[in-house]
Amino acid sequence: MVKKWLSILLVGLMALSVVASGCINGNNSTGSSTATKGPTPTKINILYTYTGSFSDPAKGKQAAQAQLQQGAWVIYQVAGGTGLGVFEAVGDYLKANNKKMGPPFAIGVDSAQDWIKPGVIIASMMKRVDVGVYNAVKQAEENQFKGGVVELGLKEGGVKLSTLQDVKAMFDSLPPDVKKKKLQELGFQNEQQLLDYLNKTRQQVPAWIWQAVDQLQQEIVSGKIVVPKATSKDQIEALRKAQNLAEMEKLGKEWAKSNPEPQTYFNKTLNERQNTKNIAIVFDVGGRGDLSFNDMAYMGAERAVKDFGLKLTQLQSNSPNDYYTNLQTLAKSGKYDIIIAVGFMMTDAVKKVAQEYPKQRFVLIDGYDPKMPHNVQMVLFKENEGSALAGALASLIALNDGKNTIGIVLGMEIPVLYKFEGGYRFGAYWGLDYYKNHKH
Numbered sequence: 001m002v003k004k005w006l007s008i009l010l011v012g013l014m015a016l017s018v019v020a021s022g023c024i025n026g027n028n029s030t031g032s033s034t035a036t037k038g039p040t041p042t043k044i045n046i047l048y049t050y051t052g053s054f055s056d057p058a059k060g061k062q063a064a065q066a067q068l069q070q071g072a073w074v075i076y077q078v079a080g081g082t083g084l085g086v087f088e089a090v091g092d093y094l095k096a097n098n099k100k101m102g103p104p105f106a107i108g109v110d111s112a113q114d115w116i117k118p119g120v121i122i123a124s125m126m127k128r129v130d131v132g133v134y135n136a137v138k139q140a141e142e143n144q145f146k147g148g149v150v151e152l153g154l155k156e157g158g159v160k161l162s163t164l165q166d167v168k169a170m171f172d173s174l175p176p177d178v179k180k181k182k183l184q185e186l187g188f189q190n191e192q193q194l195l196d197y198l199n200k201t202r203q204q205v206p207a208w209i210w211q212a213v214d215q216l217q218q219e220i221v222s223g224k225i226v227v228p229k230a231t232s233k234d235q236i237e238a239l240r241k242a243q244n245l246a247e248m249e250k251l252g253k254e255w256a257k258s259n260p261e262p263q264t265y266f267n268k269t270l271n272e273r274q275n276t277k278n279i280a281i282v283f284d285v286g287g288r289g290d291l292s293f294n295d296m297a298y299m300g301a302e303r304a305v306k307d308f309g310l311k312l313t314q315l316q317s318n319s320p321n322d323y324y325t326n327l328q329t330l331a332k333s334g335k336y337d338i339i340i341a342v343g344f345m346m347t348d349a350v351k352k353v354a355q356e357y358p359k360q361r362f363v364l365i366d367g368y369d370p371k372m373p374h375n376v377q378m379v380l381f382k383e384n385e386g387s388a389l390a391g392a393l394a395s396l397i398a399l400n401d402g403k404n405t406i407g408i409v410l411g412m413e414i415p416v417l418y419k420f421e422g423g424y425r426f427g428a429y430w431g432l433d434y435y436k437n438h439k440h
Contacts, residue, residue: 064409079411080110131157132152136363141308213393229252339360340362358373391426
């Protein structure tokens with residue numbers, strides 16, 4: 001997502017294990033699919049709310065409180081900073097019921113976020129920005145760079161449910177003083193105490209559920225299952241109306257046939273330049289320390305620096321007005337093997353600078369323009385696939401506890417969020433189907 005679908009948007013981090021190894025303001029719309037209660041439910045009730053914001057925790061909390069009152073047992077947040085309110089709402093609910101750990105649970109997004117509210121967040125659907133950055137830098141350093149669209153899903157390691165190892169990796173990337181402060185705020189003496197607590201939280205969910213989610217992941221990776229990719233109002237409405245998994249699978253396969261495969265372009269001239277071993281990254285608003293897109297992009301760049309013996313230059317964008325200036329300054333120097341732009345908000349600026357400097361290689365994370373020059377690699381993610389795992393986890397947790405209602409709180413009603421919602425719905429119905437076939 002969401003990414004930091006506004007870099008301002010995010011603050012987040014990590015959480016989950018698919019088996020310990022694995023795996024404008026005001027536009028507020030709420031709805032749900034119908035449900036049948038009972039020991040062998042035939043439907044899963046999915047509450048959904050678009051808050052219209054990515055940076056208002058109060059709206060997220062209000063939305064989650066309403067869903068909890070309607071019986072939501074797990075709530076997936078896909079609203080950036082607004083989603084932090086979801087964690088708070090679930091935490092308050094647990095506290096009111098004298099519980100330190102869920103259920104009910106929340107599910108985080110983008111980066112592994114369970115550390116933010118230990119005991120509350122059971123997992124997070126990660127978008128591996130670090131993988132996208134690393135792969136693009138590797139291509140540049142090996143003079144195998146390709147422009148165009150690169151889409152990363154479960155098979156490519158671009159989306160996943162976070163593990164404890166992911167939490168540790170993010171924590172280890174933080175400056176020592178920041179890490180110490182975070183641990184103190186959370187009430188832990190050291191990192192291991194935090195990890196132990198998170199592991200204990202995951203143990204509140206039976207092993208067979210983690211194994212089921214892992215099975216779904218394997219079936220998606222193998223191509224046995226095609227997760228619907230809803231990117232329009234009509235498509236998401238079709239998924240909301242679907243009565244069972246079979247209907248959703250049919251829609252997914254139909255849409256897949258009409259979706260063109262991402263195209264990449266190899267430009268020989270771009271790959272004949274003499275590499276300088278210098279790379280640069282332009283952070284979106286929020287910058288380092290956002291514990292989300294910016295930090296994950298940095299992690300990918302840092303890994304490339306170590307593996308290929310590079311020097312990294314970092315520029316911070318304090319506002320959208322800085323995008324073009326930062327990118328143009330770097331490109332004008334002509335000394336960087338590749339320039340990394342973090343976040344879809346930079347799409348227009350990258351397009352303009354790339355046109356001005358056709359011999360400069362760029363990678364744009366989470367942004368897309370069909371007319372983007374071919375010296376730009378646009379890295380996108382299959383949020384529908386990762387969200388399917390979140391939906392399966394949520395529905396199975398609820399069903400196992402005799403519940404049949406889950407929720408999802410989203411930011412602005414935009415195409416990319418339909419991918420999240422649609423994938424979550426598909427996963428929830430997959431979970432229902434699995435539960436009926438294996439537990440009844």
